[in-house]
Amino acid sequence: MGRTQHALLTHKTTKSPHLQTYIVHVRQLEKEVFTSSEDRESWYRSFLPSSVASSEENRMVYSYTHAITGFAAQLSEEEVEAMKGKEGFVSAFPDRLLPLQTTHSPSFMGLQPDAGFWKDSNFGKGVIIGVLDTGIFPDHPSFGGEGMPPPPAKWKGRCDFNATSCNNKLIGARTFDSGAKAMLGRPTAEAPVDDEGHGTHTSSTAAGAFVENVSIFGNANGTAAGMAPLAHLAMYKVCFSGGCADSDLLAGLDAAVEDNVDVLSLSIGGFSIPFYADSIAIGAFGAIQKNIFVSCAAGNSGPYNQSLSNEAPWILTVGASTMDRRIVATVKLGNGEEYDGESVYQPKNFSSDLLPLVFPGASGKPGAATCDEGSLNGTDLSGQVVLCLRGGASGRVEKGAIVQAAGGAAMILLNREEDGYTTIADTHVLPASDVSFMDALKIVSYWNSSESPMATIIFKGTVLGYRPSPTVASFSSRGPSLASPGILKPDIIGPGVSVLAAWPFQVDPANPLLTFNIISGTSMATPHLSGIAALLKSSHPDWSPAAIKSAIMTTANTTTKTFGAIVDQTMRPADVFTMGSGHVNPSQANDPGLIYDLEPMDYIPYLCGLNYSDAEVQSITRYIVSCSNYTSISEGELNYPSFSVKLGPTQTFSRTVTNVGEANSSYTMEFWWPDGVDVIVEPMVLVFGEVMEKKTYNVTFSESPSSGKSGTFAEGYLTWVSPKYSVRSPISVAFE
């Protein structure tokens, strides 16, 4: 029943030099019924070349049960070619390495300990969140078991730490590293302990316990807690420094489904590929078939459009936004001008006396403008404040270390145009400040025009209530979706900039035991949404993954409390390809009024409509599928809570909403139609008499002969409104 993991034996040395790990999808024929995992595995083995199957050499890496019908094995290209002739073979893909998408947030999200949604949802009590990541640092107070109930009876997983580290909070921890070992060509730490920090951070963001008196360099102080502080955590370590192998990811997903988790959180993602070749998409489909909600990172490749990861419609695709907290480090120039930037590291002993300001980039030396490794060799920056552009070959914190090694006293990190106004509070190793692009222009201009430019940094600590907030982070990946342009992505944005959460290592020497760190990425936004999904699962155990997703999307905020529309890194209103439905509003998601529901089977006509072959559809859904037996639907006809329309001929889409609000209720249509488009909704009023009643409406899009379109895209929304509820769907229209 469970999947089995095999040690890799001698493959890398003598026998077969050209072996690599392949993920092999096969098709179960009706005659094949497996009563045990051994049966299944021996059927999988029958696909291996006979010379291999009979030899002592163990080429099987993973034998999967839930994530895919198939296995991972060490094979040569010729062997894969030979396998293609076998009955039941579907496809084989070489293993890939996918990158990771590297406090205060509960109250920013409107979660208060003593009232409202947190209390109503019991803080996620009884729900299990599975996190696929770099492992976890088990003995952190965020993962203490005190006050936690035992895991629910359905839990079948195991925890590979010792009995003191595993408890009722951290109920599961395992490592899957066979794929990474083969691809990285080096051993990995097999214990599920986190030697990176990423997995500890994401886990505690989703479900960390309440921890009092947290601070970092005196900043961001307060009580830290994950979104679902009473939910259980299970770590599946599938990522290592260097990345996460598809084959290990599938093994982790396989185990999580077998273990009966309720929510899966994946802060991992590669570039867009078709769903039948995308392990996360395929594994996530296996999860939703077991009613497990899946939240995944949108990616950190913004602000460029078409840069998304994890585009499948059965996944919640999460972009990153800023909060109203800044950790201010003000740049003061010799001319008296001051510019507020950010840094977590705020040393008390840094003098506010002006120091010489230098820009290594002026030398024209390659990499010097971005202070890359090696570019400052031979340059003496002693006692100077150094200007470094973001980007290039080095990370933001790494630049500081390079500047420090060259003697620099401080660093001003200059946002590029694409970084805009998104400043990031990092745990720098020297006095530093990240300033916006607009401020960077002024600082560089001062440097350029002054005979002897001077600057310093003044540390001002934590500022709450910063406006505007939220804003979309510059790095948050943007749509449109490439794999399925007819589904609007990303789905949602949540906090992903300068997020405080648990960390395995000491960061602030003043706080050696309570180790927390502040980091940024859609990786940080994803577990916020996973935790919120756990709260929703706790308060609505009967909701499907699609229902939870619909509730989150149709209730999202599109405006800020004080600033009007949510803006992006340019301070202009964020479009639908930037923020999807908007910023998550957890309390509202708990009571959405109407939901757009979907069952796993509903995706079959959609996948057929993407023109995938029967075998491709089947490798995702694992149902025996013949598209000719289904009426294919266009992407726009999937019962999705948003619309992405390519306008050519007139198109009509039906949507079905389920009443989860008041029994007797009536909804009318409120809308803002995209410019250049005629839209007709029928009917314009939906009347319900019962809870769980369903109503269908049609939306027809056609090119408007009268109103002018400008550009290639237009956007709008439609909202079903009752006296109590507002159920909003964003619309994007692409003109041919």
Ligand SMILES: *[C@@H]1O[C@H](CO)[C@@H](O)[C@H](O)[C@H]1NC(C)=O
């Ligand atoms: C979302 O909107 C509601 C209502 O305007 C507001 O109370 C809440 O603070 C907003 N949430 C965020 C994160 O801006």
Ligand SMILES: *[C@@H]1O[C@H](CO)[C@@H](O)[C@H](O)[C@H]1NC(C)=O
């Ligand atoms: C359990 O493991 C932790 C490290 O994860 C270690 O510090 C502790 O000493 C171990 N306890 C026992 C009883 O082995």
Ligand SMILES: *[C@@H]1O[C@H](CO)[C@@H](O)[C@H](O)[C@H]1NC(C)=O
């Ligand atoms: C947190 O700090 C407050 C005030 O300094 C103190 O009263 C309280 O005991 C501390 N709590 C913990 C858990 O250390």
Ligand SMILES: *[C@@H]1O[C@H](CO)[C@@H](O)[C@H](O)[C@H]1NC(C)=O
């Ligand atoms: C954080 O620290 C500041 C300054 O020390 C203090 O005024 C504030 O009350 C603290 N906040 C919390 C939540 O402890």
Ligand SMILES: *[C@@H]1O[C@H](CO)[C@@H](O)[C@H](O)[C@H]1NC(C)=O
């Ligand atoms: C993609 O980016 C370009 C340049 O920034 C912009 O002009 C275009 O409108 C964008 N496309 C979409 C669909 O947002």
Ligand SMILES: *[C@@H]1O[C@H](CO)[C@@H](O)[C@H](O)[C@H]1NC(C)=O
């Ligand atoms: C400030 O304090 C830090 C840590 O205590 C120390 O490493 C650094 O040298 C000090 N800097 C100055 C300018 O005194």
Ligand SMILES: *[C@@H]1O[C@H](CO)[C@@H](O)[C@H](O)[C@H]1NC(C)=O
């Ligand atoms: C720069 O200096 C570092 C440390 O001294 C050295 O490892 C590196 O090779 C040098 N790089 C170049 C390009 O000279």
Ligand SMILES: *[C@@H]1O[C@H](CO)[C@@H](O)[C@H](O)[C@H]1NC(C)=O
């Ligand atoms: C400095 O100013 C000169 C003259 O205006 C200009 O040509 C040059 O591009 C500027 N350099 C930078 C780095 O802005």
Ligand SMILES: *[C@@H]1O[C@H](CO)[C@@H](O)[C@H](O)[C@H]1NC(C)=O
């Ligand atoms: C699928 O093929 C049909 C017929 O060729 C075409 O009209 C449709 O646009 C294709 N769909 C997609 C998503 O490519």
Ligand SMILES: *[C@@H]1O[C@H](CO)[C@@H](O)[C@H](O)[C@H]1NC(C)=O
């Ligand atoms: C498709 O329909 C045909 C005719 O009804 C039936 O014989 C066949 O089994 C169906 N195939 C699948 C995969 O459902």
Ligand SMILES: *[C@@H]1O[C@H](CO)[C@@H](O)[C@H](O)[C@H]1NC(C)=O
């Ligand atoms: C809904 O309205 C109908 C007819 O007006 C009434 O019979 C029914 O009791 C109402 N249901 C609820 C739950 O109020």
Ligand SMILES: *[C@@H]1O[C@H](CO)[C@@H](O)[C@H](O)[C@H]1NC(C)=O
């Ligand atoms: C929606 O459209 C379908 C097909 O075009 C039609 O059969 C149905 O009656 C329409 N429903 C409504 C409520 O207009």
